[in-house]
Amino acid sequence: MLLSVFLGVGIISQAQKKAEIEFEVSGVCGMCEDRIEKALDVPGIISAEWDKKNKKATVAFKPKVLTEAQIHQLVADAGHDTDKIKATDEVYNNLHGCCKYRDGGSCAGENDHDHSPK
């Protein structure tokens, strides 16, 4: 009962003021995930999650505050390609070695920099 009331409120209020989109974002590992989600930590975004396995970002946001294109831009500015906007080489080159998705980067590289357990 209580549950359905809560959910009901959520659905009604979402109708106009909020939207949810899903789009592709290239990336490799947990570090990428942190970077992508942190880039989307701006006013107007309600929740942002990037799924490592299917490389999809799910973003709930307020269209009045920012546009879909701006969201793609935020991700690209952080160094990750989306299906609409590519990151510049300059930002991309600054990514951590293991996150270089264009060069087949894999977190295997983490072996090299002090990730090995004791």
Add this chain to the structure above:
Amino acid sequence: MCSVSSWAQFSELRGKVLTQETANPDVNSEPVYISLPGAYVRWAHDASSTTVTDGFGFFKISKASVGDTLMASMLGYETVGWVFNGESYVDIPLESGISLDAAEVIEQRSAVELSLLSPLDVQSLNRKELVKAACCNLSEAFETNASVDASFTDAVTGTRQIRMLGLDGKYSQIQVDNLPGPRGLSTVKGLTFIPGDWVNEIHISKGAGTATQGYESITGQINVALKSPETADPLHVNLYVNGAGRLEYNQVSRHDVSRRWSTAVLLHALVNEQINDRNADGFLDTPMQRNYIARNEWKFKGDRGVRGEYAITALQTEAAAGKTGAFSTESGWTDLMGLINQSTDDWSAITQVDRLELTAKTGFVFPDAEWRNIGTQFSFYDHQHAQRFGASTYEGHERFFRGNVLYAGIIGNTNHSFTSGVSFLYNSFDEDAQFQINDSLSLAYSPERVERVPGAFVEYTWKGNERLSVIAGLRYDHHNMFDPFISPRLHARWSLTENISWKVAAGRGYRTQNPFMEQLGTWASQRNWYWGYDSRVLPEIATNVGTNLTSKFRLNYREATLTLDAYSTRFQNKLVVDLDQATDAIHLYNLSGQSFANTAQAEFNWDIHRRFDLRLAYRWVNAHTDRIEGSPTEDPFVSKHRGFSQLSYASKLDEKEGQWRTDVTSQWIGAQRLPLTLSNPEAFQREQTAPDFFQLNAQVTRQFTPEFSIYVGVENALNYKQDRPIIGADYGDNPVAQEDFNQFFDASLVYGPIFGRMIYGGLRWGILSAK
């Protein structure tokens, strides 16, 4: 073949494939690696070299030339390429990649976790949650938790006790690292022996516990996982000071001794020598105390499945409370403690506790079958408690040993698993209590007993279906003093949908009683101890049944959880503590009618915004115990209604991973029945029902870097104080004659805070594990 393997050692590369257990956003905790059995390892250029890791993730592969690439892969993990440089041993960590739905990793851990999959109703509080109450020891850590009520035992000693499902903490089984914790003579006081900054996680499990850990759980189990060589940082230091003059120092450090051995040293010191009497009743509001606790834990991690954890804990605590007039600020601490042997003109209470604890856990996992393992758990403690309250003295000595041998395995496949084992418990009590009834009469009790309890248990877990799982346990304990204890336990979980799970639990538990130490608060009164008409020493027996519905859903795109639960505890026998029969007596007798406690709770957690978390909870209790003399039967000191809300804020991490964090917790504690005082003269009477009141706690933490943070906070910000908490104290308008004091003094009728608003502050500094 033989000749090949004889020199193979030199031409073989050995290694281990492992993975980080869960992505843990809590920067303070070190990643935990677990081995991956069944992973494929091969040279990139030679498919025929493929080998599979054994039960512990180890592999052997013939060496290739320097520069060749070794590939390690496993379903659900990202394949790793590793360039060979001539090593003879290598650790290869795999990142979980294409995770299987069933084993989905929870990436963002919230401070309180509720599991949808385990049949047990367990709530886990991690460091993130625990630091919300900067305080101090375990008895205070529950201030920000809705499931456990914390209250004072009396108005002078500052001792807090907990209540779960409407019943005293003594009916919950409190464990430390899955071994017996505060119990026996330390049931109440023992909570203060666990410093908050030593704690890594607390797991609160409501209802009947599992059968493997003994017969003592009635209302639930609280397992406190202390920081260990595995979870502790290389160094963690905490300083705390509060407005009541309490100064605390905590230090936890970890040292890796060898590849197999690591150790952790945990230290705690608490000093408070300030005399506080804010309500000007002539009594200290908070005790003066000195506590020193030290623990050293060793962890062994063998390559072939042997694991061990060995710990030694020693503690000494001393406390003085009572009338301010009894203590002169001139005298040193030693003189103060010397007062334990001689009563003062002004009423005073001195307590000294010494305890030594040894624990050993050793486990062995079979190399060919990780699901099969043998574990042994041994714990021993020697506990001494001495006190003088007014003219009454007490000395108690308890020795405890428990050995537990567990064997876990499966029946056919991993859908059917079991844990079985045997245990032996030895518990000796030697108590001496002396009460001065009047100038010429004194009464002495010297109860002594030795409990020897061999037991056996079996617990079966069925996970045949993703939607349903069941844990059924049974234990048999042959007690040397009582009829055999048979404790059945049952837990079941049914997932109605992926996000809604329904759990039921039922079980029976037993415990033996030590009223002198369990009714610690009564010592702060002139009540005489009477054993009633049926005063045979009998175990307390109760059955608990309960149900829990947990639902996870999205509200405004953000995660939310709603938990509803209801539990009912019914006693077959109980040691009734009757404070209503007379104001100058505590009557103890075995239950002759019925006694029960029914509770219901609703808790709603919502991650409102990525920087704000909200928790709302409401709890209802109805607890009754039949007394010899009819009504009232409602259990005293139990608030029927309690409301709870907490709003937490954490700012965005800056470049140095600095952060601001704020938590505001407010509670509404409903009316509680107080023991009858009608037979006293009017000046020494109190209301029959305590008024409801609000508690507001707030804390601000500034984390400069993950290594360093400071915090300030306020407890009881609304400055609520119980009105005239001590019967027989002079609250300015009612001078009390000594003989009236001797007859009516009672500081044990406490339902709320005594000290009022308290401000505290502290810092945390550490050296973190390399990431």
